[in-house]
Amino acid sequence: MKRTVGTVVRGLRAPVIHEGDDLVKIVVDTLLESSKEENYAIENRDVLAITESILARAQGNYVTLDNIAKDIQDKLSSTKIGVVFPITSRNRFQSTLKAIARAADEVIIQLSYPSDEVGNPLMLIEDLDDAGIDPWTDVFTEEEIKRVFSDLKHPFTGVDYLNLYRQTVEAEGADCTIILANQPKAILEYTDHVIAADLHTRKRTQKRLLQAGASKVIRLDEIMNAPIDGSGSNPEFGLLGANLSSDEVVKLFPINGEVFVSEVQNQIKAMTGKTIEVMIYGDGAFKDPQSQIWELADPIVSPAYTNGLEGTPDEVKLKYLADGKFKDLNGQDLQNAISDYIAGHASASQDQTERIGTTPRQLTDLLGSLSDLTSGSGDKGTPFIYIKGYFDKYSDQ
Secondary structure (H helix, E strand, O other), X not given: OOOOOOXXXXXXXXXXXXXXXXXXXXXXXXXXXXXXXXXXXXXXXXXXXXXXXXXXXXXXXXXXXXXXXXXXXHHHOOOEEEEEOOOOOXXXXXXXXXXXXXXXXXXXXXXXXXXXXXXXXXXXXXXXXXXXXXXXXXXXXXXXXXXXXXXOEOOOOOOEHHHHHHHHHHHXXXXXXXXXXXXXXXXXXXXXXXXXXXXXXXXXXXXXXXXXXXXXXXXXXXXXXXXXXXXXXXOOOOOOOOEEEEOOEEEOOOOOHHHHHHHHHHHHHHHHOOOOEEEEEOOOOOEOOOOOOEOOOOXXXXXXXXXXXXXXXXXXXXXXXXXXXOOOOOHHHHHHXXXXXXXXXXXXXXXXXXXXXXXXXXXXXXXXXXXXXXXXXXXXXXXXXXXXXXXXXXXXX
């Protein structure tokens, strides 16, 4: 074996991006400067990933809370609004809740339990067992649940989201009722005008509410899907993927991502002669084993990517080849046999046994998760991730 290095991931430092910046030029210049500084080659099928928040900032894709409130008023036409299955997040949902309260006289919030959709816990499921509670059928008011569980603080942030969300609504001059239930129809005891605030199950929730008799149900992706008074918008995702920008402003998911990634790819091709793959990434799609929190609070890991990132990995399990098909070989003979086998077999003709244990996930989900873990969510200052050798195989030298 000649090569000793496979996949290499680099976080590329970039300047602070402002609205109106030429992000294509900034991304391309950053990559070219980095390759010279660190003495690495830009090669075909390398991957350049750009975080969604940087693109949205450059695009100026922002909305105010008043924009959101007006859109909700126009679409729901009710001053008594139900909010079903929001996640418990200050960054992701509190601002949206504030805008909902501005559009209403009364807000009824229905939280799922023992945790929200992405795993933020209100209590442990074992605690429900001990208390004899069936989360599939039992419905609780805020007062009732706090008689059972006196401490509902998030184990990592220390925030009591029932208190926080009620105070957020009341600070806008609206009345607030909070219930805990996992059946969407529970909200219809209070109002039939509802916002389905869940992320990945939103269409099913909307359908179930309408079937149960709701008059109007809108999803978060149906709010701010068109501009209000000159605001930003996202026609595909609306408020999904939005997060806090300032006290009165929310940043949306970026738009026109396909144009952006294509322009970056084309400029790199013109300057280097190499065709790299380019993608935009948001939250990674992984679950933390300690906290049980699923990271994906965005509607999708990658809202835009170049064509070479379509599909799932084309891989076989080296362990199976070494321990099974070529178990009688050792040393260089084993390496040669495995390399020749991988190089000479198309995925369509592979024995499916050889693929057991490989990862049947979308390439963009895997690469987006890798990028998100590399860039982090704090002060690393590396919103561009450059990945080399991701598509290399054992047979490549």
